[in-house]
Amino acid sequence: MTSTSAPASAHNPAPTSVKETVISLLIAFTIALIFRGIVLEPFQIPTGSMAPTLLGAHVRIRDKETGYQWPISPSEFVDGSMENAQPRQNVTAAHEPNTDRPLPAFVKDSSSGDRIFVLKYGYPYGTPNRWDVVVFRNPTNPQVYYIKRLVGLENEELSIVGGDVFVRPLKEGRKETPEECWSSTEWKIARKPMRTQNATWQLIFDSLYEPANPVRDGKRWFSSPWQPKTEGWDVKDTTVYSYSGKGPTTLEWDFRSRPIEDLNHYNDTPQLNYRRGGLPRFPTPDVRVAFGVEPKAPGETVAAVVRANSHEFRGQVGGGKARVEMRPAGQPDQPWKLLAEANAPDALTPGRVTDFDFRHVDQSAQLLINGTLVCEGTYDWTPAQRVEYSTGKPLASMLSLNVLPPPLGVPSNYKPTEVRVEVSGPCELHRVTLARDLFYQPVPYPPGSQSAGAPCRGSHPSNLAVQRADEFFMMGDNSPASLDARFWGEPDPWVRELMDKRGGLVPRDLIVGRAFCVFFPALGRQWGLVPIPDFGNMRWIW
Numbered sequence: 001m002t003s004t005s006a007p008a009s010a011h012n013p014a015p016t017s018v019k020e021t022v023i024s025l026l027i028a029f030t031i032a033l034i035f036r037g038i039v040l041e042p043f044q045i046p047t048g049s050m051a052p053t054l055l056g057a058h059v060r061i062r063d064k065e066t067g068y069q070w071p072i073s074p075s076e077f078v079d080g081s082m083e084n085a086q087p088r089q090n091v092t093a094a095h096e097p098n099t100d101r102p103l104p105a106f107v108k109d110s111s112s113g114d115r116i117f118v119l120k121y122g123y124p125y126g127t128p129n130r131w132d133v134v135v136f137r138n139p140t141n142p143q144v145y146y147i148k149r150l151v152g153l154e155n156e157e158l159s160i161v162g163g164d165v166f167v168r169p170l171k172e173g174r175k176e177t178p179e180e181c182w183s184s185t186e187w188k189i190a191r192k193p194m195r196t197q198n199a200t201w202q203l204i205f206d207s208l209y210e211p212a213n214p215v216r217d218g219k220r221w222f223s224s225p226w227q228p229k230t231e232g233w234d235v236k237d238t239t240v241y242s243y244s245g246k247g248p249t250t251l252e253w254d255f256r257s258r259p260i261e262d263l264n265h266y267n268d269t270p271q272l273n274y275r276r277g278g279l280p281r282f283p284t285p286d287v288r289v290a291f292g293v294e295p296k297a298p299g300e301t302v303a304a305v306v307r308a309n310s311h312e313f314r315g316q317v318g319g320g321k322a323r324v325e326m327r328p329a330g331q332p333d334q335p336w337k338l339l340a341e342a343n344a345p346d347a348l349t350p351g352r353v354t355d356f357d358f359r360h361v362d363q364s365a366q367l368l369i370n371g372t373l374v375c376e377g378t379y380d381w382t383p384a385q386r387v388e389y390s391t392g393k394p395l396a397s398m399l400s401l402n403v404l405p406p407p408l409g410v411p412s413n414y415k416p417t418e419v420r421v422e423v424s425g426p427c428e429l430h431r432v433t434l435a436r437d438l439f440y441q442p443v444p445y446p447p448g449s450q451s452a453g454a455p456c457r458g459s460h461p462s463n464l465a466v467q468r469a470d471e472f473f474m475m476g477d478n479s480p481a482s483l484d485a486r487f488w489g490e491p492d493p494w495v496r497e498l499m500d501k502r503g504g505l506v507p508r509d510l511i512v513g514r515a516f517c518v519f520f521p522a523l524g525r526q527w528g529l530v531p532i533p534d535f536g537n538m539r540w541i542w
Helices: 018-038 178-183 194-200 383-391 395-400 493-498
Strands: 040-044 059-062 069-072 081-085 088-091 106-109 115-119 133-138 141-152 156-161 164-169 202-206 226-228 240-243 249-253 287-295 301-308 311-318 321-328 337-343 354-360 364-369 372-378 418-423 427-436 465-467 471-475 511-520 523-526 530-533
Touching: 040 511, 059 088, 059 106, 141 156, 141 164, 156 383, 164 383, 178 383, 178 395, 287 301, 287 418, 301 354, 311 354, 311 364, 321 364, 321 372, 337 372, 383 395, 418 427, 465 471
Parallel strands: none
Antiparallel strands: 040 115, 059 069, 088 106, 115 511, 133 141, 133 511, 141 471, 156 164, 156 465, 202 427, 226 249, 240 427, 249 418, 287 354, 287 427, 301 311, 301 418, 311 321, 321 337, 354 364, 364 372, 523 530
16 A cells, blocks of 8 residues: 655645745845835935934934933034044034033034935825925936925926915916016915924924023023013023913013024034024024913913014913914004904813913914914915015015125015013913924025026026926925025936926926835934934934
């Protein structure tokens, strides 16, 4: 009788041949390559044009006085290249952001750039969205990948006014003067969605990071930039500001000693010469005032007021209502114009902290209570109105000054921003925070370029950014130090022949995809030896 071998089972599997193993590995490798090439691809951020939203090579600093941590651009480079920062850096010009205190020079290990995933499958079958962070091939040098924020869509015209983005539908053959152009009511401001806002606010001050030792050698070197206007406030050497007086009172930001500007501390290096005229700093009208308020008695009212662009904008909570309002600045007798109102019955309960968050951003006033948007009011100004309100001079007057640099690109021509907090009675304010929005600088073309001194693309009605079909406009979040579509010259000959002949644009075919997460944050060195990623900064990209 002939015997037969037992069939293979889950407990006794048949042996796998070398051939099958090789075939399996090849299939897996092929699938991985297809997935990487079509769906998902990793990239590493090389430079700081998107800082601090996304970081290239940088030095991360933690201040011993305040406990605050922030990144700056490396201050020494290998062969002058930003992409090849030395592992150890001499930090010689940094300032602590919360107190604006200059730090003594020191040596610090640098960190590499963030590593991100880019989702590739969306754009061949869909449409890029405004405010997406995208990776694309630089049209002036297609061998180099860039990462920027997409701000201009196809078939539209774009203008940069007061740090914000205005757009209108593209219409070929318009016949209008520069003044008529920006006076057109077709222009609408491009408002950022809440997620993008939350990802891009940049800190100016947070009372949580008040210094532990504000007095040194018998001299006070730090005082809170929030200044009380009446007696009864305690804002000295404390992270919680308390008011024990009677009646209404005001806490004002000291904008003269701490102007509200588009200062990005990432650029605080000798190479960028930020504080000595190397990079301009513009007054920033779009700001956020946030704090936790704990009233001591029922029936109290709390408000934050932003004075910018010749107007005052107020977010107020009290009497079971939340409202946002506006009125012309310098006219205290002028009634407030209500932009939006909502019920807020549970806000300002005595003995309980209510999170108050007022934002003036993208020509809108927003009020959030305990993290929830309760009311939002918008107003629509044309670019011409925005210029007049932000500078105090009519657009025609600004355009008539035929000088270089152009007046619209000079920070001193813009009015400062002021902020105050108003309370009706005794209370405590926790975590008093002031932050500013992205500000796209309308600066002239840099020295050495073909158009040096002239208004950059989008910053003047005679030099609009114009996108036709399958063309997009990109800018970096670190606007003062970003080489983006505002300044690009002629496209590469290959791009010019096969895709697009016009400069300052990214053809659809050069877009790789949308950056959607930081999967491996900046790799730093601990104890000078061990490279460790900053896993606490893994995040979605908005």
